[in-house]
Amino acid sequence: RDDERDDERDDERDDERDDGGGGDAVLLTDILGVEDALGSMDFKVAGDAEGISAFQLDVKRLGLTPAILADAVDRSRRARLVVLDEMRAAYPAHRTDLAASVPRQQSTTIAPGAIGKLIGPQGRTIKALIDEFGLRDIQVDEDGAVHVAGLNDTAIAEAVAKIRDLCAEGETNGKGTGGPGGAPDSPNLAYKGPLPDVDEEITGTVTDVKAFGAFVALGDKYPGLEGLVHISELSIERVRVIENFIQQGQEMTVKVLRINPETMKIGLSRKAVLLDKRPKRRTAAKVVETTPGTATKPPPPAAPSASSSGP
Numbered sequence: 001r002d003d004e005r006d007d008e009r010d011d012e013r014d015d016e017r018d019d020g021g022g023g024d025a026v027l028l029t030d031i032l033g034v035e036d037a038l039g040s041m042d043f044k045v046a047g048d049a050e051g052i053s054a055f056q057l058d059v060k061r062l063g064l065t066p067a068i069l070a071d072a073v074d075r076s077r078r079a080r081l082v083v084l085d086e087m088r089a090a091y092p093a094h095r096t097d098l099a100a101s102v103p104r105q106q107s108t109t110i111a112p113g114a115i116g117k118l119i120g121p122q123g124r125t126i127k128a129l130i131d132e133f134g135l136r137d138i139q140v141d142e143d144g145a146v147h148v149a150g151l152n153d154t155a156i157a158e159a160v161a162k163i164r165d166l167c168a169e170g171e172t173n174g175k176g177t178g179g180p181g182g183a184p185d186s187p188n189l190a191y192k193g194p195l196p197d198v199d200e201e202i203t204g205t206v207t208d209v210k211a212f213g214a215f216v217a218l219g220d221k222y223p224g225l226e227g228l229v230h231i232s233e234l235s236i237e238r239v240r241v242i243e244n245f246i247q248q249g250q251e252m253t254v255k256v257l258r259i260n261p262e263t264m265k266i267g268l269s270r271k272a273v274l275l276d277k278r279p280k281r282r283t284a285a286k287v288v289e290t291t292p293g294t295a296t297k298p299p300p301p302a303a304p305s306a307s308s309s310g311p
Contacts, residue, residue, distance in 0.1 A: 025068050029075045031083075043069075045076035049084060103136055105149040106156045112144040114167035119211040122241055125166075133159040140212070142230060142267075188264035191224050196256045196266075201273060203253045206246060214246055216254055216268055227266030229254055234270050 028039060042058040052073075098104055110118065118140060119126050126138050135150040138159075146163055150156045196202060196218065204216040204226070213230040229252070231242050239245045246252070254268040255276075 025063075027068070027072055027075060029079050031079075041068075041072075043072050043076070045073065045080070047077075047080060049081060100151065103149055103151055104153060104156065105147055106160055107145060107147045108160050108164060110144045110146055110163065110167040112142070115140055115142075115144065115212055116210050118146070118163060118167050121211065122243065123211060129159055129162065133162075135159060138163075142212070142228070188225060188266070191222075191264065193222060193225065195225075195259055195261070196222060198256050198258065200256045201253060202256065203251060206248050206250045206252055209242060209246060209248055211242060214242065214252070216252055218266075225266070227254070227256070227268040229268045229270055233257070233268065233272070236271055236274050 040059065040061040041064065042056075044056045045052055046054045117125070120128075126140070129135070130138055133150065133155040134152065135148060135155065137147075137149045139147040139149075141147075146160075148156050148159050148163070150159070202218050202221065204219045206214050207217050207226060208215040211231075213228050214234065215226050215228055217226045231239050234242070234245060252270055253273050254270050255272040257267040257269050257272065259266050
C-alpha cells in the first residue's frame with residue numbers, strides 16, 4: 001500500500017509539471033548545453049551588443065510563459081555582453097592581415113582569347129605557374145576571369161603579374177575566346193538562321209578541341225552555328241586530359257544550356273544529356289495492412305524536439 005501511495009504521489013507531481021505547475025521555473029544560463037539533457041527548455045540566443053541575430057527554442061513540457069521567455073532573453077543578453085567583453089580584451093580590433101595558415105585569393109581578368117595560352121597544352125602552363133609560385137590553385141572562367149589562390153600574398157601578386165604579361169598577346173579569334181562569337185571573324189556572328197531553344201538536345205560534330213573544352217557544330221538543323229562544351233560539361237566524371245577524352249570529328253549529343261544573343265556564344269553540355277538518361281530513383285510506397293472490420297489508427301503526434309538557458 002505504501003508503494004502504491006508513493007506511485008500516486010509521483011504521478012500527481014508529474015501531472016503538475018506537465019500542466020505548468022510544480023513551483024517556480026529556475027533558469028540556468030550557460031554555454032555548455034547541459035540543460036539540453038537535464039532541463040525542460042533549451043533556448044539558444046546569438047547576437048552582439050546591439051541586439052539578437054538568431055535564436056532557437058525547444059521545449060519539453062507545457063507551461064512556458066512570456067515572463068519566463070523575457071527573463072531568458074534578458075539573462076542571455078547579460079551573458080552575451082560578458083563574452084563579448086572577454087573577446088574584445090583578447091582582440092581589441094579586427095586583424096588587418098590573415099593568419100599565415102589561411103588561404104587568400106586575388107582575381108584578375110584576361111582577354112578570353114588568351115585562355116588557351118594560359119592553360120597550355122594538357123594544362124602544362126597553368127600547372128607550371130602553380131608550382132613556380134607555390135600556389136594552391138588557379139581557376140579560369142569562360143569569360144576570362146582568373147582566380148589565383150595561395151598562402152603568400154607576395155607570391156600571389158607575382159603570379160597575377162606574370163599571368164597578365166603572359167596573356168597580353170593571347171589569341172583573339174572566335175575559338176580562342178573560350179566560346180564562339182567573341183570576335184568579328186566568329187562564324188556565329190555571321191549566322192542568320194534560327195537559334196536553338198534552351199534545353200534542346202542536338203547531335204553535332206566536334207570541330208575543335210581546346211584545353212578548356214570542345215566546340216561542336218550544331219548539325220544540319222543549324223548549319224554554320226556552333227557552341228562550346230566546357231570541359232566540366234563533357235562528362236559526369238571529371239575529365240582531366242581533354243585530348244584523351246574526345247577528338248575532332250567525333251559526333252556528340254549535347255543539350256543547350258544558354259545562349260547570349262549579343263555575342264552569339266552558346267553554352268552546351270554533354271553531361272546534362274547523360275544525367276537525363278539516368279534511371280530515376282523510385283521510392284517504395286508505405287502499405288498499411290488492416291484486419292477487415294478494424295479501423296486504422298493514425299500515428300501519434302511527434303513530440304517537440306529539444307536545445308541554452310532552460311528551466
